Amino acid sequence: MIIAQRKPIPEILGMVAPYRRVLLLGCRGCVSVCSAGGDREVEILASLLRLGRQKAGQELAVVEAALVRQCDREYVESVDRWDGQYDAILSMACGVGVNFLANLLPMTPVYPAVNTTFYGGSAEQGVWTEQCAGCGNCILHLTGGLCPMARCAKSLQNGPCGGSVGGRCEIHPSVPCIWQLIHDRLERLGRKEQLLAIAPIRDWSAAGHAGPRTLVRDDLTL
Amino acid sequence: MADFSPDIRAFCCHYTAQQLCAEGVEQRRQDGLPDNVVIHRVPCTGKLMVSTLLAAFEDGADGVYVVGCPEDRCHNLMGSRRAAKRVGAVRAALAELAVEPERIAMFHLERGFHPEFVQAAQEMVSRVAALGPSPFKGGSR
Ligand code: SF4
Ligand code: SF4
Numbered sequence: 001m002i003i004a005q006r007k008p009i010p011e012i013l014g015m016v017a018p019y020r021r022v023l024l025l026g027c028r029g030c031v032s033v034c035s036a037g038g039d040r041e042v043e044i045l046a047s048l049l050r051l052g053r054q055k056a057g058q059e060l061a062v063v064e065a066a067l068v069r070q071c072d073r074e075y076v077e078s079v080d081r082w083d084g085q086y087d088a089i090l091s092m093a094c095g096v097g098v099n100f101l102a103n104l105l106p107m108t109p110v111y112p113a114v115n116t117t118f119y120g121g122s123a124e125q126g127v128w129t130e131q132c133a134g135c136g137n138c139i140l141h142l143t144g145g146l147c148p149m150a151r152c153a154k155s156l157q158n159g160p161c162g163g164s165v166g167g168r169c170e171i172h173p174s175v176p177c178i179w180q181l182i183h184d185r186l187e188r189l190g191r192k193e194q195l196l197a198i199a200p201i202r203d204w205s206a207a208g209h210a211g212p213r214t215l216v217r218d219d220l221t222l
Numbered sequence: 223m224a225d226f227s228p229d230i231r232a233f234c235c236h237y238t239a240q241q242l243c244a245e246g247v248e249q250r251r252q253d254g255l256p257d258n259v260v261i262h263r264v265p266c267t268g269k270l271m272v273s274t275l276l277a278a279f280e281d282g283a284d285g286v287y288v289v290g291c292p293e294d295r296c297h298n299l300m301g302s303r304r305a306a307k308r309v310g311a312v313r314a315a316l317a318e319l320a321v322e323p324e325r326i327a328m329f330h331l332e333r334g335f336h337p338e339f340v341q342a343a344q345e346m347v348s349r350v351a352a353l354g355p356s357p358f359k360g361g362s363r
Contacts, residue, residue, distance in 0.1 A: 008318060009315065009318040009319060010318060010319075040271070040273070043271075043273040044272050044273050044276065044315075047273055047276035047277060047279075047280055048276065048315055048318075048319065050280060051276065051279055051280060051319060051321075051358050052319050054280075054358045054359070055319060055320075055321065055357045055358050
């Protein structure tokens with residue numbers, strides 16, 4: 001899922017400083033699973049924003065709400081139901097959600113309340129780790145299911161680099177060298193020879209380096 | 223500010239609070255529990271949400287504290303540890319808002335109404351009295 005983290009409260013207070021009424025809009029998708037922007041976090045942030053304003057001797061009216069998803073037009077359109085009740089929207093969804101709101105509401109100020117960080121998984125309660133970088137051309141079948149694009153500090157497709165020491169990454173010694181893990185895993189699986197194949201230079205256009213990507217599924221369009 | 227009597231809200235788990243409730247107001251007063259501490263009993267402090275603690279400040283509290291079981295002997299196993307984490311989250315948020323984090327605290331105490339329980343209440347009262355009224359109360363500064 002997409003992992004996000006709430007921005008510092010003073011930064012958020014700064015964004016909404018010009019407004020008296022804010023629609024604080026959570027998302028029940030990824031950001032609720034990673035405890036950054038679901039219903040509960042909306043409640044907490046609303047309280048903190050009111051307290052922050054109160055401290056400055058001002059008031060802030062916060063309409064608290066959450067959509068099933070903010071990355072889906074179908075749900076985002078339902079934002080109409082709060083029409084006229086706010087001066088700006090503060091979205092607790094990932095950047096996708098904020099963009100979707102901004103696309104749809106040309107005259108409404110929309111602000112992000114979280115920093116969208118990576119595609120990750122929950123390793124243990126309260127700990128999330130990056131697992132995929134959304135590169136658009138998956139090579140996990142060649143790497144034993146472990147992603148060097150996301151998990152190698154240098155995104156090497158042919159690794160390891162010369163810096164791996166004792167199975168640790170030279171950039172962050174706290175992190176295992178993913179190429180070491182790939183080697184070890186392929187060896188265990190009896191597929192070590194797979195490492196002899198040289199991965200060709202990657203076409204990065206699929207990774208978004210040629211501008212925003214669009215996916216069309218003819219079987220699904222109406 | 224010499225005669226400032228802080229508004230203190232305490233959230234106690236059932237196991238910590240039950241005896242205290244049995245004591246009755248007069249007895250509690252005699253035992254030294256300050257009058258300005260309002261006690262809210264919850265089934266388990268692990269049930270307390272960050273938003274509940276923040277709501278107490280919104281409601282005008284000058285200080286808030288939570289009393290749960292000793293960390294390794296919580297009646298509900300992990301409840302008081304969860305509560306301590308949430309108190310920690312509120313402390314961090316207060317700091318972000320440039321408000322004294324000491325306005326909220328967690329105490330891990332044995333069950334029942336005993337001198338340590340009274341001490342915790344007195345400690346919070348004097349600590350918050352020294353800090354002055356909550357900066358969240360408009361115009362109090
Ligand atoms: S808006 Fe973002 S956080 Fe919400 S479901 Fe979509 S991708 Fe996940
Ligand atoms: S190779 Fe690309 S698509 Fe596959 S897991 Fe890694 S970043 Fe994600």
